[in-house]
Each structure stands twice: as C-alpha cells, then as structure tokens.
Amino acid sequence: MAMPYPLPDWNQLATLDDARLPLLATALLIARDEYPDLDPDLYDTLLHSHAEALRGEIEAIDSWPLKMQAINHHLFDELGYSGNHDEYYDPRNSYLNEVCERRLGNPISLAMVQIDVARRLGVPLDGVSFPGHFLVRLPVGDSLLVMDPFNRGRPLDEEELRERASKHFGGDEPDDDALLRILHPAGNRAILMRILRNLHAAYAEGEDWERATRSADRILRLAPGNREALRDRGLGYLELGHVQGARADIANYLQRNPEAPDAPALRERLVELGGPGRPH
Template sequence: MGTRLTLPDWNALAAQADETVPLLETALLIARDEYPDLDADLYDTVLQSHAEHLRPEIDAIDAWPLKMAAINRHLFDELGYSGNHDEYYDPRNSYLNEVFERRLGNPISLAMVQMEVARRLGVPLDGVSFPGHFLVRLPVDDGILVMDPFNGGRPLGADELRERAKPHLGGDAPDDSTLLQILDPATHRAILIRVLRNLHGVYAERDEWDRAARCADRVLKLVPDQAEALRDRGLAYLKMDYAHGARHDLTRYLHVAPEAPDADAMRERLVELSAGKSRMH
C-alpha cells in the first residue's frame, strides 16, 4: 500500500510559508467543499499512474523541452485532457476531481495536472499567473519555455505573449522586463487563490451566494485580511441577508483598503446596513 494523501487543515494554511503550501492537496481540499465524499487518494493514484507510465521515456530523454513535449503528448493527445472551450465557466472545470474524471478543465486546473505529473518526473514546471489565461513555464538553456495548458501545452513565443498581455495592460505591449516580471513563477498560494477567485466569479454570476461566500472565505483562510476577499464575502453575505457578517467584512475591507476605487460605494452599503439595523429595533 502506498502512503495515504493527507489533506491540509484549512485553519493551518495561513501560517504556512508559500513554498510549503501543498498544491495538489489544497486543490483537492477546495474540491471537497463541493464534493464532501471525494477520495483524495484516488486522484493521487491517478496522477502517479500518469507519471509512472511516462517515467521510462522521460528518463531516457536529456533535454527539458523534449521531456516536456513527451509529457504533453501523453496528457493531451493520449489521455485526452483538454481545455473546456464550450463551457469555459462550468465550475467543474475548477475542481480537480472533476478534471480527472472528465479530462476537461480550465487553464489553471490543467496546469496543475501538468505541473504535478512533471514534478513527479523531476521536471521543474512552474505555473504563471498570466493575465487572462494561466500558463506554465519551464527553464531552458537560454531562458524559459512558456506553454499554454488550455491548448494542449502549445509553446508560446514572446510576440504572442505580448499580444495576449496587451488587453490587460491598457492596450500597451509589455517591454522585455515587464514581460519577464509577468512570467515570474506563481507561488502555490497564488495559484490556489486564483482557483478560488475564478470559482467565486462563476458563483456570483449565477447568484449562488452561499457558494460565492464560501470561496471568498477560503481565500481568507489562505491570506487573512485579503482585501478583495473581505469585500466579496461581505457582499455575498449582504445578498444572503446576513447583515452582521456583511457589516463586519465591509468594515474590515475599508480598514484594510481605505483608498480602494470602490471604497465610497462600500461606505454607502455600510450606511444602508446601519439604517436597516436602526429600523429593526
């Protein structure tokens, strides 16, 4: 019997250093919120079988890019993992158990599968919190190889990366140093926060405010007092008619981010909440 995969405790994650926050385990912990009976060991075994199938081939290859090409070929061509282009905002694309079951995901969940398989094979693949679509990066002799997990792990050149970044930078193409900065490896904590923010956006769009609040709450387990998550949870509580929670979070938000662009709007919400409270008595 292999070792069992132990999922972390939500309340212990905030105190952990970025480099020790476990990616796979915490991603499965996020999925367990939605799928309480999730068997974490099963998905660890699936990943391990992907890696073991590849190991002889990968060990026989010297160059990182060629190792990575073999990993991508197995995951995307042979096993059929692919980006869910038809239903991009389906929440199942963000839950790793569903990604393993359906072989469908969004850029960040597919990147996590890629990264976990690569790392088990000694290939140092990192995530990149690129604006728009999440990407992955691999060190190569003369720099880095950047790939798109949502599109079969396709390599992306500097010109295409600049074009992709432009809409998120006010229409300006980033210069070399800005592009390199954007391509910095993302910490596990940053990756997990992005997963939760994606889910929050999907649930808010669907008016599923209990789930939206839960996603913001989980961000706060990773980074207490994260301003956006305080605001998002407060607004979700407001939609759920949980006035006390909304008042607490929005007050805290204004304390943490007094100069935020929406600070005045949030102050108005708090005034309305207080007026509602005085009417009730």
C-alpha cells in the first residue's frame, strides 16, 4: 500500500531551510486552508500520472529544449492547462487543487505544475520571480531557455525579456548583469510567498479581510520577519476588529521599518489604537 502524501506543519516551516521546504506539499497546504477536505494524495497522483505518461518519450530525447517542448505540448496542448486570461485575479488561480481540476491558473501556479512534472522526469526546471509574470528557466549549455507558463510555455528571447523587465524599471532596459540577476532561480520559499502575496492582494481587493489576513499570517509562518506581511496582517486585524493584534503587528512593522513611506499614516493609526506613535 502506498504511503499517504504528507503535508508539512505550518508551525515548522520557518525552521526549514529552502532545500528542505517541500514546494508541492506546501502549495497544497496553502490550498487546504481554503479547502479543508483537500486530499493531497489525489494531486500528487495526478501530477505523477502527467509525468509517467511522458517518461518513455522524454527518456528517448537527448536535447533539453526538446524534452521541455514535449512536456509543454503534453501539459498545455494535450491536457489543456491554460492561463486564465479572463479572470486573472480569481483566487482559485492560486490554489493548486483548483488549478489541477480546472486546468486554469495564473503564471506562478502553472509554473508549479510545469516544474513539478519536469523535475519528476529529471528535467531541472526552475522558477523565476520575474517582475510582472512569473517565468520558468532551464539551463542549456552556457545559456538559458526561459519560458512563459501563462502562455503555454512559450519561449522568450533576450529582447522580449529586456522589454518586459523595462516596464518595471522606469522604462530602462536592464543590462546583461541586471538581466541575469532578474533571471536567478527562485527558491521554494520565495515561490510560496509569492503565491500567498497574490492571494492577499486578491482578497484585500475584494475586502475579504478574514482571508486576506490569513494569507498575510501564512507568509509570516514561512518568513517570520517579513515586514510587509506584518503590516498587512496588522491592517487586516484592524479591519476585523482585533485591536490587540493590530496594535502589536503595526508597532512591530514600524519598529522594523521606521522610514517606510507609509510610516507616518501608520503611526497615526497606532496612536488611535492606544499604542506609541513612534517606536522607542
């Protein structure tokens, strides 16, 4: 009998170094917050089946780019995984169980599927926390194959990457060194935190403060010192009427980030809550 697919404990994640932080299992743990009856074995088995359907074909291919082409064809053309262009900010796009069932997702969730299937097949695919849309990368000799999972795994050339990056850097295209830094592989913790930031943004936009606050809290379980998540959780607590928690988190944020652009407004809020206006 196969062993059940284990999920980690939220209270232990901060103690794990990046290599020991399980990417798929923690993504399913995030989803279980919203779907408490989620069966992680189901999705592990599903992704395993995606990979096994390709194993013979992939093992017969020598070229890394052609291996990746076959994986993308299977995922995006045969299985129908696709970027949700019509409802980009739908929170379901960030929950891996929903992505696997609906075959719809955002860039980072589709990258998660791509990465998991590729790595099961021995293809060393990594994520890239590119500004804007999350991307994936595969080392090929002395260069990189960079792909866009939101658009069916389409390869991106250097010119397009520079153009995409420039939109987030005041219109200036990055030089070679800057582009390589941007294309550095994203660690597991960074990927998981980006998923949670997407969820926080979607829920905060919809004024669903319970779920927005939960998302910020989960970021802090992964990275207890994250300043933005402290602020976001504190503001969420404030919206929910949890004054003590709001006061503690906002004061902690201000102590860690006293010169932040939002610090003056937050100090005023802290005074209103009965806390010190300026950290000692």
